[in-house]
Amino acid sequence: MTDMTTLQSRNASMSSNEDSTSSVMTIEIGPAHPAMHGIVRFTTQLDGELIVGMETEIGYLHRGFEKESENSKWIQVIPYTDRLNYVSPLLNNIGYSMAVEKLYGIEAPRRAEFTRVIMGEISRITDHLTCLAAVAMEIGGFTFFLWAIKAREYLWELVEEMTGARLTTNWTRFGGNSTDLPDGFLSELSDRLIKLKDVMAECDKLLTRNKIFIDRVKDVGCFSKEDALSFGFTGPLLRACGIPYDVRRADPYSVYNELDFEIPVGSTGDCFDRYLVRMEEIQQSIKIIEQAADKLPEGPYMTDERMLRYPDKKDVYGNIEGLIDHFKLVMEGHQPPAGEIYMPIEGGNGEVGFYLVSDGSGDPVRVRLRPPCLNLVEAMPSMTIGHYVADIVAIFGSINMIGGELDR
Amino acid sequence: MDILLEIIMIPAVLALIKIVVIILLFALPLGTLLTLMERKWSAMIQDRVGPNRANIGSFTGHGLLHLAADGLKSIFKEDCIPRGANKFLYLLAPFFGMISAVAIFSIIPIAGPIGDFTFQVADVEPGLLFIFAITSLSVYGAVLAGYSSNSKFALLGGTRASAQMISYEVFMGLALMGVFMVYGTTRVSGIVDGQNEYWFGNLIPMWGVFTQPLGFILFFTALVAETKRPPFDAPEGESELVAGYFLEYSGMRWSAFMLAEYIAIVGVSVLMTTLFFGGYHVPWLHLWESAPQWLVTILQIIKFSIVTIFFCWFQIQLRWTVPKFRFDQTMSLGWKKLLPLSLLNLFVTAFVILAFA
Structure with missing residues (x-):
């Protein structure tokens, strides 16, 4: 009422x-x-x-993700996370699984971590491509939009090959991944990256130095460093303001500290800087993927630890330990030790953080997501007031609001 | 038979026949085909296939049937009138755009005269001034549509349209003033014949594009802005105003706006051909003195059509290459850059004519 x-x-x-x-x-x-x-x-x-x-x-897409998670087993939350940021679902999978692993105090095998880096960066590229394409389309560059979507398609096909789905990936598990690299994945990957680079070079030629485009985005939606920090910006928008904060460097997780990449920063935080930062981050992500593919070690892609991994079917049907483990994992679920943790990773839009509370039982007590675009949408009024109505689309497009993540 | 011929040769009847032929066989089909051409060409630019699904059995005609499908769909769609709309103006608005788009064709010659017979509906004395008068009318379509729809988005689109079209009208006239001065007339047939002269013996035809290069660019820009096509489509404001002034229209009335836009593209192209690319005159054809009259006429129609289609294509290419201006940028481009340039063009032309004539 x-x-x-x-x-x-x-x-x-x-x-x-x-x-x-x-x-x-x-x-x-x-x-x-x-x-x-x-x-x-x-x-x-x-x-x-x-x-x-x-x-x-906001709130038109509220589905009760957090409450739903409390009524599920820990492992059953992973499919829900697909639907958070639905242009880079793998990053959410990875973030949630790493958070639960942190609760357990374990780490996934190195091969799994490298694979996660590869897939995570692929997702980051798809996220950035979607955002750039949307900005371009909304200020009239429809050709750029379709070229970027074409490039994204190359990557979605890789994701599909790896996980079997384009959006509902449900790929990671606690202590590893559900699948290893399929046959010929790495050669396919390098082919796709070459194609992607071609498309990006083409897109860059089409738009980056176009006078009309620059007029539309330059000095639109400027944001100072101080304001950005006080609003809690993260990700490309914060970096466009000139602050080189990237969770992959600031709080290195997974194997990012073994990889060489740079963090692009802008200066004024206007839409043009955001565009340039995202364009450059795509290049950096390609660099990361290439390094990770080179360094990819042999080994298991899933931990062998009991009560984390579902036992093989031959053990379930062949010996009593396997049967009991399977029964307990299915009926009671994974039981991480009691405690609470916060695990941030660098998502497409910024810091995707999972705050988890466990009481040692199979049901999460609390699953809280820090959605990066909530802070960005909150700043919409301060970014747009004083601009023209046509600037709303450029500013809002460059925020890259994802409803599923914002409203949870 | 003789009686029929006599009736046909009555000027009024003849003009009527010409109107029907030019509009029904040239403007409307080309405008309609252009919708398909635009979709196919943009598909080619964007690595897509384009429309190819509408079919009768296994016949698709490379998307040609989409034209029929679109037409049928528009006719059978409900013709909504929003609550609170000014019904009279709302129903009237689509005609303005359509009429002004079609009227351009009435003074364009598409081939040279054979004896008394001209391939032109009317060769009026004011000529191009008539065109300005007519194209100015099209602003009413946008303004009335925006005003009468009882929608804030449409209202914003309507105000944008009126501001943009009135400002671009100003230097559209100024940009063309140079052409009047060079050829010494406003009559269209006079300008076309003036472009049949040559410089340096028979080397370079005195086309408008060579005598008035700056005027050519300015006039073309102004015309593209008049048709409200991207990059000047702020009145339509697809992303922020959804569809601008014709947001509330549906069915055939919406199609009338769209068709008017495409016919206006053809209109722009025939104007550019007539004023800047020698009209129907095939360059260097006069060197072949024994050419039969019928062949000359056919060649002229072909040349006229090719240049027209080239400009149609160019406008489509333009739309799918560049982003669009913001509304205030359109205005400042018009008033701060193009207007001074067209004045400069006017003075330079006047100076050159005075100094060398």
Whole structure:
């Protein structure tokens, strides 16, 4: 009831601006609007074309991920994480599994970690490509959009080969991955990377030095370092503001400290810097993938530890230990030791953090996700006020809001 | 038979027949085909296949049937009128764009005259001024559609459209003033014939594009802005205003806006051909003095069509290559850059004519 009342009073206060003497017009952009990827509503006040006020409303895609997780076994949460950031689902899988591994105090075998790095970086590239493509499309570069989507397709096919699915990957497990590299994956990977580089060079030629494009994105949505920090920005947007914070370097996880890559930073934090940072990060990710593919060690892709890995079928049917393990894992689930941890990884949009609380039983007590784009969407009003209505699409596109992750 | 011929040769009847032929056999089919051409060409640019699914049995005609499918779909769709709309203006608006797009063709000669018979509906004395008058009318379509739809998005689109078209109208006229000065007339047939002269013996035809290179670029830019095509499609504002001024339209009325846009593309192309690429005159054809009249006419129509199609293609290529301007950037480009340039063009042309004539 209170919600309804606030909504009504807000609507009343907004419509009071619309008397005939006022030049301010209230316009609802979203929830169903072509520029709102995912679903979000901006109640925007316009003075002519100028934005003078904006209120964001989120939650249209709320599915109760966190509550659902509390009513599941630990392992059953992994498929739910696919649906968080649905343009880079593997990164969520990896983040959640690493968080549970941290709770257990174990590490996955090195081959599994390297494979995770490869797949994670592939997902980061798909994430960045989606974002760049959306920005380009919304300011009229439809050709760039389709070229980037074509490049993304090369990578999705790799993901499909590895996990059997494009979006609902459900790939990692606690202490390893569900599958090893399929046959011929590495040669396929290097072919695809060459193709990707070609497409990126083409895209770069098409847009990066285009005068119209630069006019549309330069000095649009500028954000200072201090503001970015106080809003809790992470990821490409924070780096575009000039702060070289990247979880892969700041708090190295997995095998990132063995790999050589650079963190691109911008200076003003406008949409053009965000575009350049993302373009450069794609190049860096390609570099990481190549190194990881070179260094990929032999060995198991899944831990052998009891009560972490499901026993092989021959053990389930062949001996009593296997049968008991299987029974307990299925009926009671994985039982990480009691405690609470926070495990951040660098997702496509920034820091994807899982905060987990365990009481030692098979059900999570709390699964909390830190969605990187919540902070970014929160800053939408301060980024857009003072700009023109057409800038909303450039700014909002470069935020790369993903509804599934934002609303959980 | 003789009576029929006599009836046909009555000027009014003849003009009517020409109108039907030019509009029904040239403007409308080319405009309609252009929708398919645009989809196919953009598909080629973007590594796609393009429309190829509509079929009768196993016949698809490389997507040709999509034209029929689109037409049928638009006719059978519900014609919605939004609540609170000004019904009269709402129903009237689509005609303005259509009429002004089609009217351009009335003064364009598509081949040289044979005796008294001209391949032109009307060779009016004001000529191009008539074109300005007509193209200005198309702004009413956008403004009325935006105003009468009772939608804020459409209203924003309508105001953008009016501001943009009125500003680009200004230097569109100025950019063309140079052409008037060079050929000394506003009559279209006069300008076309003026482009049949040659420089340096028979080396370079005196086409508008050579006598007025800057005017050519300016006029083309202004015309593209007039048609509200990307990169000047802020009034449509696909990403932020959804569809701009025709947001609320559906069915055939929506199609009328779209078709008007494509016919306007053809209109722009025939204008560019006529004013800057020698119109129907085939360059250096006069050197072949014994050419039979019928062959000359056919060659002229072919040449006219090729240049027209080239400009249609060029506008499509333009749309799928560059991003679009923001509304204020369109305006500042028009007033701060293109208007001074067209004034400069005017003064330089005047100076050159005074100094060398």
